[in-house]
Amino acid sequence: MKVVFVGYMGSGKSLVGKLLAKKLEVPFYDLDAIIEEKEHQSIRELFETKGEIYFRKIENNILKLVLQKTESFVLSLGGGTPCYHNNHELLQDDEIVSFYLKATSAKIVERLQDEKDARPLLASINNDQLLDFITKHLFDRSFYYHQVNHVIAIDEKSVEQLVDEIQMKLR
Numbered sequence: 001m002k003v004v005f006v007g008y009m010g011s012g013k014s015l016v017g018k019l020l021a022k023k024l025e026v027p028f029y030d031l032d033a034i035i036e037e038k039e040h041q042s043i044r045e046l047f048e049t050k051g052e053i054y055f056r057k058i059e060n061n062i063l064k065l066v067l068q069k070t071e072s073f074v075l076s077l078g079g080g081t082p083c084y085h086n087n088h089e090l091l092q093d094d095e096i097v098s099f100y101l102k103a104t105s106a107k108i109v110e111r112l113q114d115e116k117d118a119r120p121l122l123a124s125i126n127n128d129q130l131l132d133f134i135t136k137h138l139f140d141r142s143f144y145y146h147q148v149n150h151v152i153a154i155d156e157k158s159v160e161q162l163v164d165e166i167q168m169k170l171r
Contacts, residue, residue: 001095003017003097004099006091009112009119009121009122011103011154013076013077014030016162021073023163023167027071029073031081039058047120063077067093087144092147098149099150101154102145102152102154116130
């Protein structure tokens with residue numbers, strides 16, 4: 001079984017994914033971390049030096065490679081991954097169980113406000129505009145995020161509660 005998490009940055013994809021993988025006793029992969037390792041640059045540096053188009057092409061290629069693995073695993077995608085190069089269609093495979101960790105705009109702002117500088121898409125947005133920016137982004141990405149098997153509302157749940165809920169859906 002291949003479990004894949006989609007959702008906006010700050011929705012907890014990596015945190016939930018790591019704990020779920022540990023409980024399932026399977027490897028955990030973070031697509032952004034794999035890209036950084038293969039490219040020898042941070043995501044931020046890739047955006048700055050080579051641009052988003054280059055990044056999205058590399059992201060698509062590496063996603064395809066990871067999904068071709070025959071082993072079971074848990075994978076966390078970057079926030080924009082499902083929205084480019086028809087990546088959302090790659091998640092329709094019968095071997096993949098996909099989850100959208102759905103947070104409200106307000107919850108995402110709360111989580112990301114202090115770490116904006118580490119997020120290339122948010123670094124230039126001032127705090128007064130952050131809620132509007134995220135709300136618009138969520139609207140724009142909504143179609144792609146909802147192309148999953150399961151949508152999980154995350155706002156008032158702990159990581160452990162989310163993992164328990166996800167495990168119930170995997171049975």
